[in-house]
Amino acid sequence: MNQPVRVKTLKIDDRDVSGREDETILEVARQNGIFIPTLCHLEGLTSIGACRLCLVEVKGVSRLLPACVTRVEEGMEVYTQSERLQKYRRMVLELIFSERNHICSVCVVNGNCELQSMAQTLGMTHVSVPYRFPRLPVDASHERFVVDHNRCILCTRCVRVCDEIEGAHTWDVMGRGIDSRVITDLNQPWGESETCTSCGKCVSVCPTGALFEKGKPVTERLKRRQSLSYLAMMREGRR
Amino acid sequence: MAQQITIDPITRIEGHAKITIHLDEQGIVRDARLHITQFRGFEKLCEGRRFSEMPALTARICGICPVSHLIASAKACDALLAVRIPETAEKLRRIFNLAQMVQSHALSFFHLSSPDFLLGMDADPAIRNIVGVIQANPQLARDGIRLRQFGQQIIEWLAGKRIHPSWVVPGGVAQPLTAEKREQMLAGIPEAIDITQRALKWFKGILRQFSEEIQTFANFPSLFLGLVTETGALEHYDGVLRVVDSAGNVIADKIDPNDYEQYIGEAVEPWTYLKFPYYKPIGYPEGIYRVGPLARLNLIDRCGTPLADEAWAEFRTLERGAVLSSFHYHYARLVEILYGLERIQQLLNEPDILDTRVQAVAGPNRTEGIGVAEAPRGTLIHHYRIDRDGLITWANLIIATGHNNLAMNRGILQAAKHFVKGDRIEEGMLNRVEAVVRCFDPCLSCSTHAVGQMPLQIQLLSPTGEVLDEVRR
Numbered sequence: 001m002n003q004p005v006r007v008k009t010l011k012i013d014d015r016d017v018s019g020r021e022d023e024t025i026l027e028v029a030r031q032n033g034i035f036i037p038t039l040c041h042l043e044g045l046t047s048i049g050a051c052r053l054c055l056v057e058v059k060g061v062s063r064l065l066p067a068c069v070t071r072v073e074e075g076m077e078v079y080t081q082s083e084r085l086q087k088y089r090r091m092v093l094e095l096i097f098s099e100r101n102h103i104c105s106v107c108v109v110n111g112n113c114e115l116q117s118m119a120q121t122l123g124m125t126h127v128s129v130p131y132r133f134p135r136l137p138v139d140a141s142h143e144r145f146v147v148d149h150n151r152c153i154l155c156t157r158c159v160r161v162c163d164e165i166e167g168a169h170t171w172d173v174m175g176r177g178i179d180s181r182v183i184t185d186l187n188q189p190w191g192e193s194e195t196c197t198s199c200g201k202c203v204s205v206c207p208t209g210a211l212f213e214k215g216k217p218v219t220e221r222l223k224r225r226q227s228l229s230y231l232a233m234m235r236e237g238r239r
Numbered sequence: 240m241a242q243q244i245t246i247d248p249i250t251r252i253e254g255h256a257k258i259t260i261h262l263d264e265q266g267i268v269r270d271a272r273l274h275i276t277q278f279r280g281f282e283k284l285c286e287g288r289r290f291s292e293m294p295a296l297t298a299r300i301c302g303i304c305p306v307s308h309l310i311a312s313a314k315a316c317d318a319l320l321a322v323r324i325p326e327t328a329e330k331l332r333r334i335f336n337l338a339q340m341v342q343s344h345a346l347s348f349f350h351l352s353s354p355d356f357l358l359g360m361d362a363d364p365a366i367r368n369i370v371g372v373i374q375a376n377p378q379l380a381r382d383g384i385r386l387r388q389f390g391q392q393i394i395e396w397l398a399g400k401r402i403h404p405s406w407v408v409p410g411g412v413a414q415p416l417t418a419e420k421r422e423q424m425l426a427g428i429p430e431a432i433d434i435t436q437r438a439l440k441w442f443k444g445i446l447r448q449f450s451e452e453i454q455t456f457a458n459f460p461s462l463f464l465g466l467v468t469e470t471g472a473l474e475h476y477d478g479v480l481r482v483v484d485s486a487g488n489v490i491a492d493k494i495d496p497n498d499y500e501q502y503i504g505e506a507v508e509p510w511t512y513l514k515f516p517y518y519k520p521i522g523y524p525e526g527i528y529r530v531g532p533l534a535r536l537n538l539i540d541r542c543g544t545p546l547a548d549e550a551w552a553e554f555r556t557l558e559r560g561a562v563l564s565s566f567h568y569h570y571a572r573l574v575e576i577l578y579g580l581e582r583i584q585q586l587l588n589e590p591d592i593l594d595t596r597v598q599a600v601a602g603p604n605r606t607e608g609i610g611v612a613e614a615p616r617g618t619l620i621h622h623y624r625i626d627r628d629g630l631i632t633w634a635n636l637i638i639a640t641g642h643n644n645l646a647m648n649r650g651i652l653q654a655a656k657h658f659v660k661g662d663r664i665e666e667g668m669l670n671r672v673e674a675v676v677r678c679f680d681p682c683l684s685c686s687t688h689a690v691g692q693m694p695l696q697i698q699l700l701s702p703t704g705e706v707l708d709e710v711r712r
Binding site: 138214 | 288289295299602605628629
């Protein structure tokens with residue numbers, strides 16, 4: 001028999017809010033119109049707390065907690081917009097920008113990029129650490145799609161959507177730390193992947209220009225991310 | 240004691256350069272050089288990128304003529320796709336390219352060079368600029384601004400924005416033209432033609448005052464190179480390459496642009512980042528040739544539009560054979576603006592111009608592609624090689640200003656010999672040497688595809704290399 005769902009009451013930015021016990025701070029904040037920035041999170045996919053943009057302060061907890069994977073608790077006092085958080089979030093973005101070659105002006109998703117618009121939203125004006133300018137390959141072996149590792153921020157949305165929604169698990173991550181890279185199958189060229197169904201979900205969910213479709217004019221590659229929660233819902237319903 | 244004069248930075252040009260003038264013991268000009276001081280390396284940084292990004296990538300070479308790069312690059316990509324693009328797309332690209340020429344020529348003539356014409360080469364530099372023009376001849380200044388705006392407006396109407404639009408794509412263009420935009424463009428053309436004719440009349444009237452400059456501003460025999468149509472009319476988008484000599488005789492004709500490497504070589508000198516293209520059958524450095532508006536008007540048998548044909552016929556009477564004085568680049572620019580406006584009007588009136596099939600879709604079908612078009616400053620060549628997946632393995636760009644490098648250097652020497660005397664730099668002399676460069680309307684950021692910092696400096700150097708006098712702007 002199902003347990004009755006418990007409701008927790010808490011404060012976010014001094015506002016009294018409530019949420020189910022299985023909900024995260026991020027979900028409850030969004031239900032109440034409170035903005036918490038995210039990059040790796042996408043509704044319809046499992047949250048993994050990778051990008052650290054959604055870090056929030058919780059009274060009585062000394063470290064910062066990622067809102068996307070922290071469940072609400074009774075009496076919690078959450079702060080989402082402190083000066084410290086804003087500074088850290090900008091720093092996270094600066095580090096992401098410096099890590100690979102994010103050249104907006106010539107990027108295929110210039111104007112339609114979540115990383116770019118997040119930098120604008122959070123008021124990131126410059127990158128204060130030196131750029132690394134790594135030499136990274138572009139894999140255009142797939143008939144329809146291209147992966148450009150120069151623009152990848154390792155959010156792993158592609159990995160999760162391929163595994164959780166499409167069920168193919170073509171994508172994965174190899175390497176550690178700064179050398180991490182998303183791969184198809186066992187680090188084979190995408191065009192030679194035997195598991196890829198060419199469904200294009202990974203391209204749709206990619207927040208940057210790392211994954212894009214061939215043959216469309218540059219800067220007109222709009223991504224359709226909203227269809228994902230519907231797909232997830234329908235899949236759940238069939239079970 | 241021998242000396243050297245350096246002009247650094249050169250003003251009212253697009254990009255960064257300096258001039259050095261070398262004097263001998265008697266204070267007589269021995270040599271003069273144009274140094275392009277910026278380096279960018281676009282050909283290298285394109286490697287590994289997908290070919291379809293090339294139009295947008297190479298357009299970033301220049302904020303003034305991104306359209307020219309878009310066109311040449313997209314044509315090279317069409318060759319990689321091995322497709323024939325829809326006719327409407329070709330016409331729209333032509334309008335786009337001509338609009339770019341109108342705005343760029345207007346910028347060169349009115350904003351950058353008209354201060355010299357209106358206020359004189361010896362005028363105080365504090366007023367010898369577009370603001371001075373506004374005060375002295377508000378109508379001329381207004382005309383120039385209006386004409387440039389119209390060219391830019393057409394670009395925006397077609398592509399959505401004026402600078403770095405991404406509308407030109409491999410295989411065609413991204414969006415068709417709407418009837419509303421077409422009417423807007425057509426409505427603006429009569430005024431733009433009036434402005435151009437007014438400027439042409441004014442310029443012809445003042446030519447007499449500049450006879451000394453006409454004689455000495457890069458006025459020497461050279462070859463001329465550029466695109467013409469199969470039938471020898473003015474051409475900016477496609478066509479075949481033609482070369483004429485200083486007497487106006489055609490020495491090579493109907494060259495397939497894909498064979499450019501057989502005719503054009505590139506030499507390198509240690510004192511500048513800009514390469515020296517030369518005409519291969521003659522060799523370096525004798526194979527000096529000029530490109531751009533002057534060259535195009537020297538190459539053709541006719542323009543192909545009524546008003547421009549009249550203006551062109553009059554232009555060709557300036558000299559017997561080819562028009563050799565680079566001062567007449569300015570004149571040629573006005574004739575080309577007139578042609579551009581008339582041609583845009585013709586194209587807009589074509590019955591299929593609103594057709595919505597404007598892009599041919601294909602993957603890479605060839606591993607090598609060459610795209611050649613006429614930019615405002617001359618012949619622009621994009622040449623790419625790709626791998627099996629369509630990633631660039633090699634790129635070569637020959638930019639209009641580069642072709643004119645030999646001619647600009649020789650032109651500076653000629654003007655310096657005539658105007659520079661003694662070991663002191665006088666304002667009028669300095670400005671005239673700069674004005675030679677300005678005739679060519681060089682776009683140095685383009686031609687070196689390089690990075691750098693702006694304006695011009697003239698240095699006067701002794702034979703031992705000691706700086707005797709220096710003017711910096």
